[in-house]
Amino acid sequence: MFNQTTQSISAATSDDKQKVTFMIYPELPKDNLGGNKLGYFNLRLKPSADKTIRIKVINPTNQTITVKTTIRDAQTADNGRIDYLSAAPISKHILAQPGSQFLTVKPQLTVKPGTEKWLTIKIKMPGNAFKGKKAMAINLSAMGPTGGSVNNRYVYAVGVTLNGTKVTKKHLNRIEMPKMQAGFVHKKAALQFKVLNPDPVFLKKSQLSIKLTNQKISFFNYKLGLKKMHIAPNSKFNVNLMLGGQRLVPGTYTMVAKFKSDQYKIQIKKTVQITKNSANYINKHNIIYQRKRKLILKISALLLIMIIISIYYFKFHGSKGLEND
Structure with a gap:
């Protein structure tokens, strides 16, 4: 047998x-x-x-x-x-x-x-x-x-x-992304996106790209790209956009998420809000950003000193040189 x-x-x-x-x-x-x-x-x-x-x-x-x-x-x-291996409880929903x-x-x-x-x-x-x-x-x-x-x-x-x-492609509900929040992953600043697979199917070799664009100043944006994702049936998880040394800017953002798997592809577009309090808290406790910020301030201060010295030198020594001529 x-x-x-x-x-x-x-x-x-x-x-x-x-x-x-x-x-x-x-x-x-x-x-x-x-x-x-x-x-x-x-x-x-x-x-x-x-x-x-x-x-x-x-x-x-x-x-x-x-x-x-x-x-x-x-x-x-x-x-x-x-x-x-996870022993975390699974919601009956x-x-x-x-x-x-x-x-x-x-x-x-x-x-x-x-x-x-x-x-x-x-x-x-x-x-x-x-x-x-x-x-x-x-x-x-x-x-x-x-x-x-x-x-x-x-x-x-x-x-x-x-x-x-068998669940046909026609009857698949497709992934959902109900929530985004700012937080920390292993003590590192990140934007966490909740992802839900409501279908009783494996989603293998999946790809997900996410872009957040500030609705007032498009210069402020955050991007994430993941490949070779494997998603269990009827499961939820976090996708973490690590901020690294980026400053988190408060405001209203347009989120565009594109997901692709062997079963289907889908685009999710929604508006998300990053509050001023959340941004301030994340930036304050983002060690990588704070180090980068301090380095930029030191370089800026050094450049300012060099400019002041240059102006001073030109004003007093450059003018004397012109008078002698």
């Missing part, structure tokens, strides 16, 4: 010096869409159908390992990157029927030294067919036998995509 893939799934980590304490191999079924070399489960099941899938967990170490398991619905991280509720898995699996074990995941489809795709992942992390962490920076994420009825 099953063909076992020979491809291991890479673990996500923030410490490259650590070594993985366990390995996994998902057993992909013959009816897996896209074949058995994908490295993740991609299934089309009928309403009310039951299915069992498995992941082999291998412990090559000399100590017992407890593997914790969780199921996360796919979300979209800032600037368009699919995130299978965006994802009314999470795919994670169709999967059941034991919360943990204990694997003895030098052995392997199967992790069983049961899928129970809802009675009514859903539209589009449900995207989620089974996350596995290694834990020590006493609860102490063993390389817990590592988390394996095995994707699971459940396919419902």
Whole structure:
């Protein structure tokens, strides 16, 4: 019934010096869409159908390992990157029927030294067919036998995509950009644009360009361009236009956003307001801008001094030279 893939799934980590304490191999079924070399489960099941899938967990170490398991619905991280690890809650207005509720898995699996074990995941489809795709992942992390962490920076994420009825291009709602606000991203000043994908489809290899133009003085404008974005079904995220050393100028702006994906392209045009208080606060706390501003002031002061000295020299020494002539 099953063909076992020979491809291991890479673990996500923030410490490259650590070594993985366990390995996994998902057993992909013959009816897996896209074949058995994908490295993740991609299934089309009928309403009310039951299915069992498995992941082999291998412990090559000399100590017992407890593997914790969780199921996360796919979300979209800032600037368009699919995130299978986030535990942030998802609004029911965006994802009314999470795919994670169709999967059941034991919360943990204990694997003895030098052995392997199967992790069983049961899928129970809802009675009514859903539209589009449900995207989620089974996350596995290694834990020590006493609860102490063993390389817990590592988390394996095995994707699971459940396919419902096809959503035609005609019935796609298309992305929305409901709000913009000035703020800070990792302590750096930015304009943050909320982006919403209301459709149950992946938007892959997407492109987004945004331009803000001051309605009174078009010289004041801000631009952003993103390519190769990957957006999860029914998800929202931020697109961050980093200000760097630019001064944020208050006023009324025209926003033109152009989005393109394999499914469609769309242009969003709206008016946004940057208040004086917001601009002042951002500029005051924008370290890069303040450094640039101080440098410009120093250069300006130096140039002014040089001009004054030049004028003084010409006035007193230049005039004497003319008198002698």
